[in-house]
Amino acid sequence: MSSNKNALIRYKTLDRCLKNRFRNYTLEDLMDECSEALFEFEGKESFVSKRTVQLDLQNMRSEKFGYEAPIEVYDRKYYRYSDPEYSIHQIQVNESDLKAMNNAIQILKQFKDFSMFKEMNGVIQKLEDSVKSVQEKSIIHLDKNERLRGLEYIDVLYQAVVSKKVLKILYKSFNARDANYMTVHPQLLKEFNNRWFLICWHKNKLYNLALDRIEEIQTEDGTPYVEKDFDADRYFGEVIGVTVSETQRPQNVVFRIESRNAPYVITKPFHNTQEILEEDEGHVTFRIRVQLNFELERLILGMGESITILKPIKLKERIEKSLQLALNNYKTV
Known part of the structure; x- marks a missing residue:
C-alpha cells in the first residue's frame, strides 16, 4: 500500500479515537488502533511506531493539511479533541x-x-x-451549441472509452452517398471548434468520426477490445484540428498578417510552433510547422483579406483557388 493511503487510514483512525468521549486513549492505545486498522485493510500485520503516531498528531494539529485539529493531552497521558464536535472530516x-x-x-x-x-x-x-x-x-x-447533432451520443461513447467496449457505428461522412457500419474501438473523445469527434481504432488505423455524422450505435460485446498506446497531445501535436495523416510530414507554413490584425494572431497563436519571422510597417510574417489539412485551410480562409500565404506553394495555390471561387460566387448574385 502507498504511504499516502497508509497515512489516510491512520488519520481516519486517530480522528475516530480522539472524538470518542466514552474511552480514554494513551499514545500506546492510538498506536494499537492504527496498527489494527491497517491490518483490517491490508490483511497483514502492520506495526505503527510511536514516532509515526506522534508525527500524525503533529500534522493534524498544524495547518499543513488544513486540519488545525484541537488535540489536547489530559491527565498527562490521554489524548482527545478539546472540542467534542470537531472532526477532520468536517469541511473547514x-x-x-x-x-x-x-x-x-x-x-x-x-x-x-x-x-x-x-x-x-x-x-x-x-x-x-x-x-x-x-x-x-x-x-x-x-x-x-446545444442544437448540434450528435451530442446525445456523448454519454454512450464516453462510457465505451472508460469501459473499453467495442462499438458498431452506422456512419455517413459528408462525402458518402450512403451510411456504412463500422466496428470501432473507441480511444478518445475530442472537441474542436464546437464539434465533437470520436477517435477510434478501425481496420488497423486510427479514425476520427464526427458525432454529427453518426446515425446509430450498437455495442459489440463479443469482440475483444483493442487498446492503443494513445497519447492525444503527441497524436494531435503536428496538426490544427482533428485531421491527422499517417503519411504526411509537417511542413513550414509561412504567412503574412496585416499589422492591424497581427495582435490577434500573436495573442492567440495558430499553433504552438508559431514564431514571428519579420515585422515591418504594414505586416508581420509568421511561421508554423504543421501538417496541411482541412482545418488549417478553414482557419486561413477565415482570416479573409488579412492573411497571405507565402509558403508552401501548394497551400498558397489552394487558398488562392478557394478565394477565386468565392469571388466568382459574389459576381453571380
Whole structure:
C-alpha cells in the first residue's frame, strides 16, 4: 500500500479515537488502533511506531493539511479533541475558500445542459446550497451549441472509452452517398471548434468520426477490445484540428498578417510552433510547422483579406483557388 493511503487510514483512525468521549486513549492505545486498522485493510500485520503516531498528531494539529485539529493531552497521558464536535472530516473553509468554490460552481453550471453532465446537476445544486451562492447572473459564459447533432451520443461513447467496449457505428461522412457500419474501438473523445469527434481504432488505423455524422450505435460485446498506446497531445501535436495523416510530414507554413490584425494572431497563436519571422510597417510574417489539412485551410480562409500565404506553394495555390471561387460566387448574385 502507498504511504499516502497508509497515512489516510491512520488519520481516519486517530480522528475516530480522539472524538470518542466514552474511552480514554494513551499514545500506546492510538498506536494499537492504527496498527489494527491497517491490518483490517491490508490483511497483514502492520506495526505503527510511536514516532509515526506522534508525527500524525503533529500534522493534524498544524495547518499543513488544513486540519488545525484541537488535540489536547489530559491527565498527562490521554489524548482527545478539546472540542467534542470537531472532526477532520468536517469541511473547514474560510471566505476565500467559499469564493473559490462559488467560482467553480459557476463554471460547472455552464455544462449542466449537456447530456454527459446531467447526473452532475444534483451535485452542483448541493454545492451551490452548501456555499450559499447568491450569484444570479452568470459572469462566465462558455461557448456551446446545444442544437448540434450528435451530442446525445456523448454519454454512450464516453462510457465505451472508460469501459473499453467495442462499438458498431452506422456512419455517413459528408462525402458518402450512403451510411456504412463500422466496428470501432473507441480511444478518445475530442472537441474542436464546437464539434465533437470520436477517435477510434478501425481496420488497423486510427479514425476520427464526427458525432454529427453518426446515425446509430450498437455495442459489440463479443469482440475483444483493442487498446492503443494513445497519447492525444503527441497524436494531435503536428496538426490544427482533428485531421491527422499517417503519411504526411509537417511542413513550414509561412504567412503574412496585416499589422492591424497581427495582435490577434500573436495573442492567440495558430499553433504552438508559431514564431514571428519579420515585422515591418504594414505586416508581420509568421511561421508554423504543421501538417496541411482541412482545418488549417478553414482557419486561413477565415482570416479573409488579412492573411497571405507565402509558403508552401501548394497551400498558397489552394487558398488562392478557394478565394477565386468565392469571388466568382459574389459576381453571380
